[in-house]
Amino acid sequence: MLPAPFPANHSPIIRKLESIFPLTDDERQALLELPIQVTAIKEDQDVVREGDRPSRSFAILSGMTCTSKVMGDGKRQIVAFGVPGDMPDIQSLHLKVLDISVTTLTPCSLGFITHEALWDLCLRSPRIAAAFWRETLVEGAAFREWILNVGRREAYPRMAHILCELLVRLHAVGLAEDHSCDLPITQVEFADALGITAVHVNRVFQQMRADGLIETRGTRLIVPDWERLKEVGDFDETYLHLLTTGGAAA
Amino acid sequence: MTLTLQPVRVATGAEEEGMLVFDRDQRLLAVLVHLSPENPVAPGHWFLEAGFDRLDGLNHPTFADLDAAKRWILGHGGPTKEG
Numbered sequence: 001m002l003p004a005p006f007p008a009n010h011s012p013i014i015r016k017l018e019s020i021f022p023l024t025d026d027e028r029q030a031l032l033e034l035p036i037q038v039t040a041i042k043e044d045q046d047v048v049r050e051g052d053r054p055s056r057s058f059a060i061l062s063g064m065t066c067t068s069k070v071m072g073d074g075k076r077q078i079v080a081f082g083v084p085g086d087m088p089d090i091q092s093l094h095l096k097v098l099d100i101s102v103t104t105l106t107p108c109s110l111g112f113i114t115h116e117a118l119w120d121l122c123l124r125s126p127r128i129a130a131a132f133w134r135e136t137l138v139e140g141a142a143f144r145e146w147i148l149n150v151g152r153r154e155a156y157p158r159m160a161h162i163l164c165e166l167l168v169r170l171h172a173v174g175l176a177e178d179h180s181c182d183l184p185i186t187q188v189e190f191a192d193a194l195g196i197t198a199v200h201v202n203r204v205f206q207q208m209r210a211d212g213l214i215e216t217r218g219t220r221l222i223v224p225d226w227e228r229l230k231e232v233g234d235f236d237e238t239y240l241h242l243l244t245t246g247g248a249a250a
Numbered sequence: 251m252t253l254t255l256q257p258v259r260v261a262t263g264a265e266e267e268g269m270l271v272f273d274r275d276q277r278l279l280a281v282l283v284h285l286s287p288e289n290p291v292a293p294g295h296w297f298l299e300a301g302f303d304r305l306d307g308l309n310h311p312t313f314a315d316l317d318a319a320k321r322w323i324l325g326h327g328g329p330t331k332e333g
Contacts, residue, residue, distance in 0.1 A: 188291075197291075199289075199310070199312065201291075202290060203263055206263075
């Protein structure tokens with residue numbers, strides 16, 4: 001069941017946290033009272049860059065981002081995709097210098113929260129601090145899964161796996177239904193995430209369509225046979241530790 | 251240039267028209283595949299499907315034409331130029 005509606009700015013943050021951590025009414029209220037500065041940002045803009053020392057963190061309220069690391073010659077590896085509710089640079093609350101860059105993939109609405117306000121909330125509510133801690137641990141679990149995916153799976157199951165992950169994560173925040181979602185990620189961006197060329201991404205998508213594994217309409221992804229896509233992608237969502245799939249919280 | 255080209259069909263699962271690239275000692279350096287005009291990534295370009303020796307690795311560029319591909323191969327550790 002979907003959570004009750006919240007004010008638009010806070011809703012994605014609460015929805016995301018509640019997908020991995022059970023919040024009480026008081027905790028939900030404390031999150032609702034967080035001062036958020038909402039900013040609209042165009043696509044393909046860096047929100048933060050490696051080396052930055054942010055004094056605030058942000059939550060994605062709408063749109064998608066990617067988290068990446070860049071080599072000396074400018075080539076980048078995307079290490080995560082950010083969906084609404086995610087806080088891609090929450091680690092800057094504790095790690096002062098950012099070791100990642102976060103870039104918008106689509107026009108985004110971002111909610112900035114000062115570290116001061118986050119610290120204050122965490123000190124007042126150790127359980128909310130634990131929820132953020134759990135969020136970063138789940139993020140770490142996802143990074144480990146990506147290392148396995150990029151390092152060991154062939155291109156076809158690698159793509160299937162990432163599509164499964166995105167569908168499950170978007171579903172957890174109410175943005176996917178019936179194994180279908182809006183997925184405005186370009187083939188070049190998939191290539192940077194999967195460690196293969198855009199030419200190969202294109203071939204894999206063509207093959208997946210020919211095999212009836214996926215359908216695409218514009219940026220819309222439709223998965224006609226979810227069980228089959230999971231099987232092809234060797235996908236087990238345990239690593240996402242969602243409460244709905246038995247990922248028990250403390 | 252010392253490179254010679256030989257047409258070949260490549261079982262990529264997609265476009266098949268390709269070109270083998272040999273050095274002057276007839277050693278295979280690279281396999282190029284001609285992407286179709288409808289390819290959304292690099293329409294009509296030549297894709298480095300496989301490279302050997304110093305062309306082996308993660309880098310698989312696309313080229314606007316065969317001359318550009320040959321220049322890149324020569325510039326990236328291909329055989330030394332004649333003369």
